[in-house]
Amino acid sequence: MAFDELPFPQKGRVAVPSPGTGPQHWAGAPSSALDTDGTVVLAYRVRDGEDYNVIARSSDGERFTTVAVLTRDRFGAQMVERPALVRTPSGRWRLYVSCATPGTKHWWIGVLEAGTPEGLPGAPVRRVFEGDRHTAVKDPVIRCEDGRWRAWVCCHLLDEPGEEDRMVAAHATSDDGLRWRWHGTVMRGRPGAWDARGVRVTSVLPDGRAFYDGRATAEENWFERTGLALPRGAALVPAEDAPVVDVRYLDVLALPDGSRRLYYEARRPDGAHELRTETITRRRVAGAPRGRAG
Numbered sequence: 001m002a003f004d005e006l007p008f009p010q011k012g013r014v015a016v017p018s019p020g021t022g023p024q025h026w027a028g029a030p031s032s033a034l035d036t037d038g039t040v041v042l043a044y045r046v047r048d049g050e051d052y053n054v055i056a057r058s059s060d061g062e063r064f065t066t067v068a069v070l071t072r073d074r075f076g077a078q079m080v081e082r083p084a085l086v087r088t089p090s091g092r093w094r095l096y097v098s099c100a101t102p103g104t105k106h107w108w109i110g111v112l113e114a115g116t117p118e119g120l121p122g123a124p125v126r127r128v129f130e131g132d133r134h135t136a137v138k139d140p141v142i143r144c145e146d147g148r149w150r151a152w153v154c155c156h157l158l159d160e161p162g163e164e165d166r167m168v169a170a171h172a173t174s175d176d177g178l179r180w181r182w183h184g185t186v187m188r189g190r191p192g193a194w195d196a197r198g199v200r201v202t203s204v205l206p207d208g209r210a211f212y213d214g215r216a217t218a219e220e221n222w223f224e225r226t227g228l229a230l231p232r233g234a235a236l237v238p239a240e241d242a243p244v245v246d247v248r249y250l251d252v253l254a255l256p257d258g259s260r261r262l263y264y265e266a267r268r269p270d271g272a273h274e275l276r277t278e279t280i281t282r283r284r285v286a287g288a289p290r291g292r293a294g
Helices: 117-122
Strands: 013-016 025-034 040-048 050-058 065-071 084-087 093-100 107-114 126-129 135-145 148-157 167-174 180-187 198-204 210-215 225-232 235-238 248-254 260-267 273-280
Touching: 013 040, 013 050, 025 084, 025 248, 025 260, 040 084, 040 260, 050 093, 050 117, 065 117, 084 135, 093 117, 093 135, 107 117, 135 198, 148 180, 148 198, 198 225, 210 248, 225 248
Parallel strands: 025 273, 107 135, 167 198, 180 235, 198 248
Antiparallel strands: 013 273, 025 040, 040 050, 050 065, 084 093, 093 107, 107 126, 135 148, 148 167, 167 180, 198 210, 210 225, 225 235, 248 260, 260 273
């Protein structure tokens, strides 16, 4: 099964460099959207001693100017992780942010809303996904199509101390993107497979196909790779038995000319992570090999 949207990480352009050298210096976990003027608005996570979220704007999709920085203190969180950036049907902007509850393994998701991306830092925080004592919720993928809001949320299982890195993907729907109805787990790791330890949906295409991150063991935390998934009823099922590209948090942005721009987090040889981008044109031949993971 081939996805035309798979990247060539070795050919991707660096949109946001790593903030430093070596492990735990990361720029990545992107979420992108188009503004009415054709500019790309990108939200992403930076790790450099602590995590923070950045909102940036670009006229070409590659060279970005920072318009806002949101630190953990803005949310009363111990850490912040992958944001989800959404332009609403009315033209307003929302940023859904993953927030860690201090002193615990718990995570919750809050949302900011403003008339422009630049106005998001001043907006009040509203909690929209709380999680519970057994579930940490983070890294959402959120879509609004024809007035229907859908979310795919990464859920970390907290019922076994010391095993909290395990993750499954759950699905929720909403009429307004603020009050959500849970529909349960739609994807989980497969025992004995490369994604046995857990899965995290990173992008969902209009036809229901999805990209997800997976890993086999706890030791592979922060070393996830990207796999392919297909819709089957309410569930998502792996399209192949192996990862297809060695990147994390692959995000797909549809462009007006029918092409797609990809954003993803890629590892450097020194262990740092940088945010890369590339464009997938409509001329790519379906079935051609793309970025296959080793």
